[in-house]
Amino acid sequence: MSALEPEVDITVTVNGEIVTARAPARLHAADFLRQRLGLTGTHIGCEQGVCGMCTVLVDGEAVKSCLMLAVQLDGRQVQTVESLAEDDRLNPLQQAFKDEHALQCGFCTPGFLMTATALARRGERLSRNEIREEIAGVLCRCTGYDNIVKAIEKHLEETADADAARVAR
Amino acid sequence: MTHILERPTGPLGGSHDDRTDAIGSNVPRKEDDRLLRGDGRFTDDVEPPHVLHMAVGRCPFPHAQILGIDTSAALEVEGVKHILIGSDVRAATEPLTVLRPVPGAPDLHYYALAQDVATYEGQPVVSVVATSRHIAEDALELIDIDYEPLPHVVDVIAALEPDAPVIHPHVLGSNLLVSNRDESGDPEARMAEADVVVAGRFRINRVTGLPMETRGIVVEWRPGARELTVHTSTQVPHLVRKQLAESLRLDEGEIRAVASDVGGGFGLKLGIYPEDVLACLHAMALRRPVKWTEDRSEHFRATTHAREAVHDFRIGATADGRMTAMTNVYATDLGGWNSSFGSAQLSSVVFNGPYKIEDGSVERRVIVTNKTPIGAYRGYGQPEVNFAYERLVDQLARRLDMDPLELRAMNMVRPTDMPWRNPSGAVYDSGDYELCLRMAGDAVGYDEHRKAVRGPRPDGRYVGIGLSSFVERTGYASSRFLARRGSQFGAHESVTLRANRSGGVDLYTGVSTMGQSSETAFAQVTSSVLGIAYDKVSVHAGDTAASPLNTGAFASRTMIAAAGALKDAATQLRDKTLRLAAWRLETEVGTLEVAGDRVQHRSDPDRYVLLSEVFSMAILGQGLPPDEEPGLEATAHFEPPDAAYSFGTAAAVVSVDPNTGDFDVERFVLVHDCGTVVNPKVVDGQVRGALVQGLGAALSEELRYDADSGQLVNGTMMDYFAPSAADVPPIELLHTEVPSPVTTFGVRGVGEVGTIPPGAAVANAICDALADFGVELSTLPITPESVWKALREQRA
Known part of the structure; x- marks a missing residue:
């Protein structure tokens, strides 16, 4: 252990896989995912919790991983954008983004996908204005947001319908 | 009235023979799947083995003399590999070059690190490379820089007052870099005759384009091979290569610039910045890969700002409302140095907007201030x-x-x-x-x-x-227009199409992908002209080693110029494809068409040959007509x-x-x-x-x-x-x-x-x-x- 870079051992489940690692105490979680695990789909835009590029799910909740230290992931479940595709195909949320042209440069897209994944798990339909409020923690400079809102609205409706059908059965 | 999303699809304009329904239709984007799955390849995603990390120390004052720099304590930090200061950079490089100079402006020599004087808060003064970014930043804290703050000016109008400190006294007598005037008719005479003259002073704020991905660069140097590979977040890989060659005293052939996915550009990523030269110098000195990713706090000070201007505008008109004259004199901020694209120039070009003014004048005054340099940003003077x-x-x-x-x-x-x-x-x-x-x-x-x-x-x-x-x-x-203004790039765009044995076409372009959907649009045009299925066009973008030398993605110019190059190259490919297929099918060229994955008879689609077979004939040089050369590719350049x-x-x-x-x-x-x-x-x-x-x-x-x-x-x-x-x-x-x-x-x-x-x-x-x-x-x-x-x- 270097004097400049004190390190800590952690065990974390990332996208279903148990990972044990030694992380510098001052390494934030987004850097850990990118640099130590090669999960470069999680992006970094401001490192002060404003832009939302680094949003991932920690124990099912959408969090900005630049505001967490890697050591705080110890014992937690992490889900990143790399986990979303199903059988090498886009999942319904990703497909909705593609259908609605909800991405341009794509740098913010993982942040919106993970935020929307957490939203969809609530199983609620939301109005477009409610969706706009829910996703206001992730910035996009390309799209003007409208198509992102449409894609998420479509996905929330599909998810709510599927939940209702399950309950009915 | 047509809503944009309800417009009819199908062929639009041009000759019907050149079209499938790909132009004008909402085909799925080529770029989407990788970006949706976290498989984009942005600059910071590139991580060569044994990479070192750079951090940059920046001037905390708007204007300061640098009296001395002591790096001794920083060099002793475990993990610190290399430190550069201004004199090192002056010895090893030429000043950064400008791509779009302000016409008639003198050269403000700008090195990658400040020499004796820094002219804005955030200007690079020292750079450190270490085994981690953390350690490089720790070392910056230990570098002792002795600054003598100088009088400063940040307001564009105050900068012209007689008592304002002159920011570049070796080159300029005041903070006016240059002024340019365009005029037609006699606007002052029309103003004097006008029934009404309205006038106003309008102030436009300083903003920044704020791409979600900041700038970044990863450099690898193989001295034995004389090969400098630069992954960088840029809109213009071929222009980055040119500028790096000029500053680093290398041949262009020794540099490969690669921009694969760019997380937004908006004009801010046009040409090189000081950090690009620094990362190259470190990598060349150390023979180790060096990476720098701009953090957001740096971005706000080190990446170009935009827009700031003061416009004095007059309109003369008759009592019944006919506008007879317009005059516009404006001060536009340059900041502390002339960046690659300098201050915005298009305010002058369209200053009369959509109005038919025969008597008008416009004068641009470019002003130096102690602020972050201004550069191109979406609109480039037109919003102002x-x-x-x-x-x-x-x-x-x-x-x-x-x-x-x-x-x-x-x-x-x-x-x-x-x-x-x-x-x-x-x-x-x-x-x-x-x-x-x-x-x-x-x-x-x-x-x-x-x-x-x-x-x-x-x-x-x-x-x-x-x-x-x-x-x-x-x-x-x-390009004649650009030449008169001293611009260091062409008005054309260039593309290479190359058939492959899978029956597809590889499309090579120097236009990097930054959200503008150029991969999609280029494939659409290729598919439309050639007749091949859209899915069979593979786009390879933004690598100077694998694309014809082009201009780049800015000025809303890509499609305007590239469409012509694509049409030309795809026509060449189509014509040869049809000749080979006609030979193979023992028929006349005129009876055939390319359709998706095959060449078929127009009247009898069951008589066909697959593109994979035709392309293989050309690639192997086997089974060709006697007068045909092997190979099937075309490079075309087009200037509108x-x-x-x-x-x-x-x-x-x-x-x-x-x-x-x-x-x-x-x-x-x-x-x-x-x-x-x-x-x-x-x-x-x-x-x-x-x-x-x-x-x-x-x-x-x-x-x-x-x-x-x-x-x-x-x-x-x-x-x-x-x-x-x-x-x-x-x-x-x-x-x-x-x-x-x-x-x-x-x-x-x-x-x-x-x-x-x-x-x-x-x-x-x-x-x-x-x-x-x-x-x-x-x-x-x-x-x-x-x-x-x-x-x-x-x-x-």
Whole structure:
């Protein structure tokens, strides 16, 4: 252990896989995912919790991983954008983004996908204005947001319908 | 009236023979799957083995002499590998070059690290490479730099006053870098004769494009191979290669620049920055890969800013509303140095907007200040000047007691006038400006609003409608135009198409992918012309080692120029494909067509040969007709004969609380024409995204400098307010489609248009709402506070 870079051992489940690692105490979680695990789909835009590029799910909740230290992931479940595709195909949320042209440069897209994944798990339909409020923690400079809102609205409706059908059965 | 998303699909313009339904249709984007799955490859995603990390120490003062730098303590830190200071850089490099100089401007030698004097807060002074970014930043803390702060000036007007400190005294006698003037007719005589002259001073705020991905670079140097590989987040890989070669004293052939996925550019990633030269120098000294990723706090100080300008504008008119003259003198900020694209130049080109002015003059004065350098940003001067002339047109309407829409309509250039040369020499090619204006008025119920009794709504708010009409130059008016201005790039675009044995076509382009959907649009055009299935076109973008030498993605020029190159290359490929297939099928070329994955008889589709077979014939050189050479690829270059001018009108409906100045943009409509549309969804996305940037710049974004300290006071995302999803007003897009006669397929540029009209449209709406209070706004951004202050001044 270097004097400049004190390190800590952690065990974390990332996208279903148990990972044990030694992380510098001052390494934030987004850097850990990118640099130590090669999960470069999680992006970094401001490192002060404003832009939302680094949003991932920690124990099912959408969090900005630049505001967490890697050591705080110890014992937690992490889900990143790399986990979303199903059988090498886009999942319904990703497909909705593609259908609605909800991405341009794509740098913010993982942040919106993970935020929307957490939203969809609530199983609620939301109005477009409610969706706009829910996703206001992730910035996009390309799209003007409208198509992102449409894609998420479509996905929330599909998810709510599927939940209702399950309950009915 | 056609809504952009409900427009008919199918072939548009041009010869039907060259089309499948790919041009004009919403094909799925080539770029999407990788970006949706986290498989994009942005610069910071590139991680070579044994990579080292760079951190840059920056001047904390707006203007300071550097008396000494002591790096000894930093060099002792475990993990620190290399440190560069100004004298090292001066010995090893040439100054950074400028791609788009201000015409007639002297050279301000700019090295990657400050020499004796730093001229803005954030200018690089020292750089450190270490085994981790953390350690490199720790080491920066230990470097002792002895600064002598110098007098500074941050305001563009104050910078011209006689007592202002001269920022580049070795080159300039004042802070005026240069002034340029364009004129036609005799505007002063027309002003003297005019029944009415309106004049105003309009201030446009300093903003930044704020791409979500900051800049970054990863450098690998193999001295034995003389090969410098540079992964970088840029819009112009081939121009980065040129500039790096010039600064590093290398041959271009020794440099490979790669930009695969770029997380937004908007003009900020045009050409090299100091950090690019520094990372290369470190990597070459250490023979180890070096990486630098700009952090957001650096980005706010080290990546170019935009827009800041003061426009003095006059319009002369007859009593019945005919505009007879326009003059515009403006001061535009350069910042502390001349960046690759310097200060915005297009204010001059379209200063008269859509109005038919024969007697006009425009003078640009480029001013040096102690602030972060200005560079290109979406719109490049056109949003600034639009705010000035469109605000003033509304003031003229009030002076003449005329309807602002009718005043605009009667002065617009008419379709029958075009091509028409404006006072600065721009040739407006075609279009129906008045139609867009009237469509915008109809969409927001303009006539009803004008007829309604003025006064507050039941909720106490006053409602106004504001218009902003514009003409936008897209692309460049030829390489001759660029040569006269000293620009270091061409007006053309270049592309290579190469058949492969799987029956597909590989498309190689130096245009990097930054959200503009060029991979998709290029594949659409190739598919349309060649007849091959869209899915069988593989696009390889942004690598100088695997693309023809091109210009790059900026100035809304990519499609304007690339469409011609793509058409030419795809035609060459198609013609040879048909000749080989005719030989193979023992028939005449004229009886065949390329269709998806095969070449087939037009009248008997069951008689066909697969493209994979035809392409293999050419690639193997086996089974060819006796007069054919082996191989199947084509490189084409295309320069359009002139720039294409997009146009349109925005209409904003805004309600205002006259007590607090609080306002809501309740509707925002843009009617726009970008000529032939290649992909409607992509066009919609470009226009909408740019509009939101324009609304941000008009209503919430401003980089503020404190005059006393010269410091940037809001250089973080916490206090620079780019719009979030919750901040965007309802936007409706309408559309006309007049093909441009000067481009292949009739396309006009589309990437920047949305940034132009929001400021004037919203300001005009607020001033319309508050007309009874006498409010005239002349400064951006417009905030509830600024509206409240304007109300208070009128009441006082």
